[in-house]
Structure formats: C-alpha cells, structure tokens
Amino acid sequence: MAAYTLRRLLLALATWWLAGTLAFALLLLLPGDPVQAILGLEASPQARAALERSLGLDRPPLERYWLWLSGLPRLDLGESIRYGRPVLALAAERLPLTLALVLLGLGGALLLALPLALLAVRSRALDPALGSLMGLLQSLPTFFLGVVLLYAFAVHLPLLPASGFPGWEDPPKALR
Structure with a gap:
C-alpha cells in the first residue's frame, strides 16, 4: 500500500510539474506584451525598462522558469503581473x-x-x-452547461446574479 501511495504521489507531482511547465511555455508563446498592457502604448522606453526589470521580464525565459520552479517548494508562486501582489496571497483570498x-x-x-x-x-x-x-x-461540455444554467437562473428565472459577488456582509444577498 505504501508503494502504491508513493507512486500516486510521484505521479501527482509529475502531473503538477508538467501542467505548470506547459502553462509557463504557453504564456511565453501568447501574443501581446504584459508591459504594454499595463503601461499602455504611450509609455516611455525608460518606464517600460523599469517595469520589465521590476517584474523580472528582462531576464531570459529559462532563468525566469528556474526562479519560478525553485520557489515552488517554499510556496513562493511569484508575484501577479496584473495585481502586483503575491499569487499565493491572491489564491488564499x-x-x-x-x-x-x-x-x-x-x-x-x-x-x-x-x-x-x-x-x-x-x-x-x-x-x-x-x-x-x-x-x-x-x-455536455461544462462551458455549454454553464451558459444554459446562467440563462436559466439569471435571465429566465432571476434567482441568481449573472456575475459578481456582493460579499458575505449580507448573507441573503450573497446567496441570491
């Protein structure tokens, strides 16, 4: 039983590593520039360089991958480019x-x-x-079922909001 559990644990770790590596690689292949998305088209070269440096985007992709991978055992998932906060803190929220x-x-x-x-x-x-x-x-694909349920419960029978979350301060409103 211990060998089976160890094998399953190693398989789970390998799956997580592969999924993370694929996500990292796909983000590199996506069109667009995160610095341009944050600063806009009119940003000066100095502002672009400063933001690239602060986000670590001036480093080579393999170095960025290694930094990300070496931070995983410490639960350091890096900093969100969009929010400028640690990813683990955002996930915990x-x-x-x-x-x-x-x-x-x-x-x-x-x-x-x-x-x-x-x-x-x-x-x-x-x-x-x-x-x-x-x-x-x-x-049924989940995206199709999601659209059908959204239409049914938010549009046809307005029991649920179409999007957003009002917060836990008013529980009946949060559950509506």
Whole structure:
C-alpha cells in the first residue's frame, strides 16, 4: 500500500510539474506584451525598462522558469503581473468563496442525484432512461452547461446574479 501511495504521489507531482511547465511555455508563446498592457502604448522606453526589470521580464525565459520552479517548494508562486501582489496571497483570498461554490455545487448535485437514484432503484423501467439521461448530462461540455444554467437562473428565472459577488456582509444577498 505504501508503494502504491508513493507512486500516486510521484505521479501527482509529475502531473503538477508538467501542467505548470506547459502553462509557463504557453504564456511565453501568447501574443501581446504584459508591459504594454499595463503601461499602455504611450509609455516611455525608460518606464517600460523599469517595469520589465521590476517584474523580472528582462531576464531570459529559462532563468525566469528556474526562479519560478525553485520557489515552488517554499510556496513562493511569484508575484501577479496584473495585481502586483503575491499569487499565493491572491489564491488564499479567493479560497473561501471557491470552497463555498464547491460545497454549493456538491449539495446541488446531491439534491439532484439522490432522488433520481432512488427513483431508478424503485423502478426498473426508468433505470435505463435515467442512466441515459445522466450519461447525456455528463457528456455536455461544462462551458455549454454553464451558459444554459446562467440563462436559466439569471435571465429566465432571476434567482441568481449573472456575475459578481456582493460579499458575505449580507448573507441573503450573497446567496441570491
């Protein structure tokens, strides 16, 4: 069991490394210039050079990759170019809302799945139809399902906001 757990842990680490490396490489290949996006087209060469230096964009890509990779064991994910703050702090700020959304989604899935499972167990005639329906729902792309649910609950039945989060100060408003 220990060997299996170790193997799975190493596989997870390799997967994280590969995903991070691919994301890093893809960001290098994307068109556009983050310095220009921050400062605009009219920025002076001195301002551009100063911002590139402060963001570390004046260093070669392999050096930037190594700095990012060597910071991972210390949980130093670097600084956000957009917000100018540590990425770990930004992720920690967003964690409570993310967990709330995960729990709400899990609760909603259970509220839908449990009655359907009980119905399928009680009625052998409905079991294949419900199984097919669940297979169809699982095969829908999440972006498509997201747009359909957004339309249903924000536009057609205005139960939820189309975007944004009002904050936890007013819980009924936050859940609406």
